[in-house]
Amino acid sequence: MKTDLIINKKTYTVEVQKDTPLLWVIRDIVGLTGTKFGCGVSQCGACSILLNGKLVKSCSTLVSEVAGKQIFTIEGTSENLEFLRQAWNAGNVPQCGYCQSGQLIAATSLLDKIEKPTDEDIDAVMSANICRCGTYSRIRKAIHKAVALKNKTL
Structure with missing residues (x-):
């Protein structure tokens, strides 16, 4: 699946499986490694990001769920x-x-x-x-x- 992701107000075009966790796209495809892998099951919070302003765990958020939404990571500024x-x-x-x-x-x-x-x-x-x-x-x-x-x- 090819999709555009808006991360920290910058658009990235990625091609990944639709069930790929957003964490791995942010870290491994886009190269923003500030968001951490902790537990992989949404329990620890190390992978927390803001998705349209809402706090979510990126390890359990699929890339297919975020197209067109604003993703904010620790590398962003506010x-x-x-x-x-x-x-x-x-x-x-x-x-x-x-x-x-x-x-x-x-x-x-x-x-x-x-x-x-x-x-x-x-x-x-x-x-x-x-x-x-x-x-x-x-x-x-x-x-x-x-x-x-x-x-x-x-």
């Missing part, structure tokens, strides 16, 4: 993601770092929907992403810091 990156760095959030691209995408999804999330809001969204190093408290603090950074620039 105002919320930039503030989150600053806060992540300031808070020394990553330990091993493997899950962090999925964590950042999930946090971006959260801030795209809720301007000033509570701890409960953060926990509800971020609980779909597993961090084997247990940096959850640093992640929560960084999300609050990103909100504070954003509010300073408004």
